[in-house]
Amino acid sequence: SAYPREIDFEVFRSIADEVGAYLMVDMAHFAGLVAGGVYPNPIPHADVVTTTTHKTLRGPRGGMILSRDADLGK
Numbered sequence: 001s002a003y004p005r006e007i008d009f010e011v012f013r014s015i016a017d018e019v020g021a022y023l024m025v026d027m028a029h030f031a032g033l034v035a036g037g038v039y040p041n042p043i044p045h046a047d048v049v050t051t052t053t054h055k056t057l058r059g060p061r062g063g064m065i066l067s068r069d070a071d072l073g074k
Contacts (some may be wrong), residue, residue: 006040006041006074007040007042008040009023009025009040009041009042009045009046010045010066012025012034012045013045013046016047022047022048022072023045023046023047023048024046024047024048024049024050025042025045025048025049025050026048026049026050026051027042027049027050027051028050028051028052028055028056029056030056031051031052031055031056031057032055032056032057032058033056036055043066043068044068046068047067047068047069047072048065048066048067048072049065049066049067050063050064050065050066051063051064051066
């Protein structure tokens with residue numbers, strides 16, 4: 001999960017749309033870089049994004065599940 005390359009989330013979104021799949025991104029290892037604006041943000045492209053609050057965000061131990069689709073949270 002810690003590959004030293006930049007992921008093109010727009011391409012992954014296109015692939016997921018082509019095959020009718022959900023796109024889920026675990027950004028725990030690079031969330032701090034996204035927050036700092038130096039790494040692409042997967043949230044506009046993914047159906048579900050997961051991350052931790054304690055790895056690169058340096059907060060208390062916890063996690064977050066984010067979604068653009070309210071029905072996925074039910």
